[in-house]
Amino acid sequence: MDIINHGVFFAIEGIDGSGKTTQSRDLVDSLIKNGFNAVYTMEPSKGYIGTFIKKKIIMNKKVSPEVEALLFAADRFEHIDSEILPLLRKGKIVVSDRYVHASIAYQGAQGIDLEWIESLNYFTIEPDLAIYIDVPPSVGISRKKGKKSVFENLESLSKVRKIYQDLVDKGNLTLINGMKKRDEIGKDLYKLALQTIEEKLRSQT
């Protein structure tokens, strides 16, 4: 089922190893099983700038956090134009694995002014619901296998988590406990998503 007039946009956030990719994909699968047209997407995106970030920046930091913030914002605008908006205009449900709050948390954790990061992202579209899946940094790190990104150490992820938690306290992100079992987190997430979809459908009729 497509959502008439306009789709629904979800952003899923969390520190590395929080399970947000698994949960974003599970959410899309559950929505599809329940008859909705849902699509998984992610940041860094699969576009030109996102690919550059993944290859050059994340595994091998060579630029300042300011440049990182600019690159992630540039990738985001490309992501919005080439993927998110066209899907929403077709009435799809879009689930983005990371979005604006990741820049606030990750680049902010490196000492960059949060308002400046927000201003770079001022003209991005607002998600209908932005969710933060919380796990302690030690759990996130222990879950990640293979080569770690430049952000994946206890000190950095503790700062990232603190900013995410502040955004939850301000009401900008909705908290989900990432320490529960995979299917329990999935149920919590689906419930929140369904509420948002129903509210949107009601507002359209």
Ligand code: TMP
């Ligand atoms: P991923 O783990 O979701 O693939 O994201 C890759 C890394 O990119 C992750 O360590 C967080 C980082 N990141 C930022 O630092 N700023 C951003 O705006 C985004 C979207 C991701």
